[in-house]
Amino acid sequence: MREISLDRLRTLVVIADLGSFAQAARVLNLAPPTVSLHIADLEARIGAPLLTRKRGQVHPTTIGQTLLERARRLLADAEQALDEVQRQVQGLSGRVRLGASTGAIAHLLPQALDILGVRHPGIDVQVQVLTSRESVGRLQDGTLDLGLVALPQAAVKGVQIQPWRRDPIMAFIPLSWAPPSRITPAWLASRALILNDSTTQLSRVTSEWFATAGLQPDARIQLNYNDAIKSLVAAGYGATLLPHEARAPEPDSRLCMRPLRPGLWRHLGIASRQGQIEQSSAYVLQVLLELAAQDSH
Incomplete structure (x- = not known):
């Protein structure tokens, strides 16, 4: 079954609005025979007349009026769809x-x-x-x-x-531990640790940092939610290694942040x-x- 072309529907709408095949041809910039062919195609597809001529004026038939109502909605939807896509192409939406x-x-x-x-x-x-x-x-x-x-x-x-x-990886430590000004793998490995789990790149990076000192410490707990880890550190549950982004909020007053020796980056x-x-x-x-x-x- 052939689909109805939007071009044919647009021709029908313009003819109905202007009441003239000739005027519709001028507005649509089409040859008069092309306009007539559009309507003939539609009527063949529908199987009934869509327009009648009376006293030099063109009017839709009852069936034509039904199709016109749907055609106007279809054309409006098509225009809206094109507008939305164009806005997306331009990055406006x-x-x-x-x-x-x-x-x-x-x-x-x-x-x-x-x-x-x-x-x-x-x-x-x-x-x-x-x-x-x-x-x-x-x-x-x-x-x-x-x-x-x-x-x-x-x-x-x-x-x-x-x-x-590139953000520095820092040690976050409970303030009550009185940590030194710079944290080494040896100092941190002897404490309780809260680390990211082994599926993350951060875990691999921190494991390599400990390995430079020949250490492979076990974490007390592994999490992937950095804010939750910091809350546990503030509660004294353990220390951790996490990136510190510029403009990040100041950490909880119950914990302190220290640079590493050797330095480490995310x-x-x-x-x-x-x-x-x-x-x-x-x-x-x-x-x-x-x-x-x-x-x-």
Whole structure:
């Protein structure tokens, strides 16, 4: 069964509005025979007359009037759909699916969302809590647009990753422990520890830091929620190693933050699909890069 062309429906609407085939041809910039062919095609498809001529004026039949009502709605819906798509192409609206770890969501991402809300209020950022490996996988299968991922990451076909920011990893320790000004692997390994679980890049980085001193300490508990870890540290349950982002809130007064010796860093990147990205995603990427540049100064 042949579908009805929107062009044919538009021709029918214009003829009905103007009451003339000839005037409709001029408005639509079509040859008069083409306008007549459009109506003939519609009438053949419907199986009934749609227009009648009386005293030089063209009027819709009863069936034609029914089709006109639907045609106006269809044409309006088509125009609205094109407008919405065009706004998304221009980055004025749209949805951006972004994956990030709980650490990035806690302090880094809200800053970007505040700026985006002012600059591009029509962009809806849908945040998903994912590990770096999950974000890369979702980008590869097309169910994610951007991902904030820990570096390094193995190369994956169809996904590109650019460095985003570098944050120092610090020791967070209960204040009652009276820690030294700089924390070494040997000092920390002899205490109760709260660490990220072994599936995370942060766990691998901190394990390597302990390994430089020939140590492999066991964690008292493993968590992936940095704020929950800090709460446990403040309660005296143990010490931890976590990244400290610029402009992050001051830690609980019951714990203290100390630099490490040797120093340690958490590297993050922004992952996206290779090739040209949609404008709305490009705006989100721009804000994230701007924030990283500000924090590096």
